[in-house]
Amino acid sequence: MTTMQNINSKNNYMPRICFMSHHLLRTFSKPIIEEYAFRAQIETIDASFEQVLSLANERISAANVDVFLSAGSNASILRDGIQTPVVSIDVSGYDLMKALIKAKEISPNVGVITYGDAIPSLDDLKSLLLLNLTQYHYKTPREAQACIQKLKDKGVEVVLGSSIIVELAQKAAMKAILTYSLESIRIALDQALEVGRVAHLEQTRFEQLNSVLQTLPEAVVAVNSQEKIIAINHAMKKILSVESHDLRGRTLSEVQPELSLKDVLQHHTEDEIPSSVLQLDNRDWVSHKAAIFENGQIVGAAITLHDAGTIYTADTKLRMFERKRQFTARHHFGTIQGDSVALKNTINKAKRYSKSEFDILIMGESGTGKELFAQAIHNESHRANQPFIAINCAAFPETLIESELFGHDDGAFTGSKRGGRRGLIESAHKGTLFLDEIGDMPLSLQTRLLRVLQERAITRLGSNTPIPIDIRVIAATHQPLKDLVALKQFRQDLYYRLNTLELRLPPLRERKNDIALLFNNFLKSSLTKNFKNHAVLDEIQHLLSSILNQYLWPGNIRELESVAKRVAILLPTLATPIDQNLLYEELPDIFTKHSISDDADQTLPANILHPHTSPKAPFENLKTQFDKATAALKMANGNHLQAATLLGISRTTLWRWLNK
Ligand SMILES: Nc1ncnc2c1ncn2[C@@H]1O[C@H](COP(=O)(O)OP(=O)(O)OP(=O)(O)O)[C@@H](O)[C@H]1O
Structure with a gap:
């Protein structure tokens, strides 16, 4: 039989108490239950032993109980079998005393049957009340029946115990007294009200957290200290192909051994556990495990799975973002430090150049501030709010620099991006294109670049359609471009095109x-x-x-x-x-x-003092770039910067020569 008493008020929460008892105890408790009807929603259920857990789980699944109230064996079964809090009605010493006095009025031969363990203090009462008292205890209905029989065989006439015992004793034609008092029931109900309120608050908090968990794109599952699943989100259920009801009472290792958290629970570590990669549901996942601590004690663990594909995509986006940031110029003339006349003259010249639209060639040794000046010129020009795109021609292999600069059309080459990709020249539209180390640009590309500069249009790789562009080019080099022209390593027409305005940066x-x-x-x-x-x-x-x-x-x-x-x-x-x-x-x-x-004239080769002279001597007799690079390194005692300077090349180029 079940009865739901009263309704819940929104402002003053009334805890939902499920009173699970033998019908005798329910009948006995009725006046108290009615007394509490305005303080709690109390559902009373008649149940004992094996029915108890299944009926309790029904209430839990329907999420309509905060706390169970029960006595004796029922309370013990509930405590062992469910996570929801259980308050038990206990027999006080006073209850026992009252019941024993009542029993003595019937007969001096009294039997007491308790659930679980015997009550040691009963022996003292025995002599105090001058009773012939026999005490038994039971765990199962069969044992309870056996206890009754033993008392009967001993000639005991009156039995004290729980409602089950009272019922069995009455069936055996014995007198029986229920040990619980109305006062104990009241005390237990007060306790249940408090526990129920706290449980409700915790449940609300858990649901809030759980709903956050459900919105996460990552798959998450948490377990308790026995590795039983206590929280799981949709994403994780999808990966495991399970529904919540399949998971009840199961450990994570049973559901999916690959996700086992036993190691985390056993190792008791608050340190970060290194992430690992695993495959589930035909996909790669990056997994993070962590222990959950409460007051320094490990109370559970959680595992999060991040889709490896999503991580790759995020990584690409971050790189793209980083690249976008490279498209802006940070420096302006104010950030160029120095009081020397040589620098001041250079700055003044550069400022004048900023106001014109002609392309600029900046010459200067490595580290003299060529890029700094290029950025400052851009920021001083009317293109300041437009992109500033810098590319180091020495840092790219020929094939890559071509597609980086010119972009490509759909299917221009194997692996080219669908829908094509715009190159850096196109990205610089309306802004400035800074071509660093222009002396290292391959001849074939010099021809293409010249065409772009003359026609002010760009044709992507694999396409025939020129796209009009409006860019200003600032090229920079530490190499003597005129010498490279003489050596036919740099196109003369491109050189004249670029050096319309020439800016020479003084070395330090x-x-x-x-x-x-x-x-x-x-x-x-x-x-x-x-x-x-x-x-x-x-x-x-x-x-x-x-x-x-x-x-x-x-x-x-x-x-x-x-x-x-x-x-x-x-x-x-x-x-x-x-x-x-x-x-x-x-x-x-x-x-x-x-x-x-002071000593340099005698000790260093000429081109370190006059860096714009040809890099030929003393390496011109050496055939390969590798030989030249190793010889220069030897001469510079392994110092790469000095070796590069001796050769009149940048460090990047030196590395390239060494790798040939
Ligand atoms: N006058 C200056 N005031 C402050 N910082 C400067 C100045 N000149 C150069 N720098 C700093 O020196 C470093 C090198 O400058 P930058 O990269 O512009 O030189 P570069 O000539 O382009 O070098 P490379 O030829 O090796 O590419 C940068 O950190 C830059 O900010």
């Missing part, structure tokens, strides 16, 4: 006035915010000033910047007076004799 050794300023600025911006040792800072600036001035700076400002960074890392470890040996160790290039300009 030609503007020594700027060295200290640049070094100090780079040093300060590389120091950590909490570095406050001004004495060390002053001493290092003083110690290095003349050394830095004498050095040739083959890598120019880039090299100066990296020297400043190395010093910035060293500074926090130094104390005054500074141990100069530490400086020698950290900056061997700066301190080597070969680097000092």
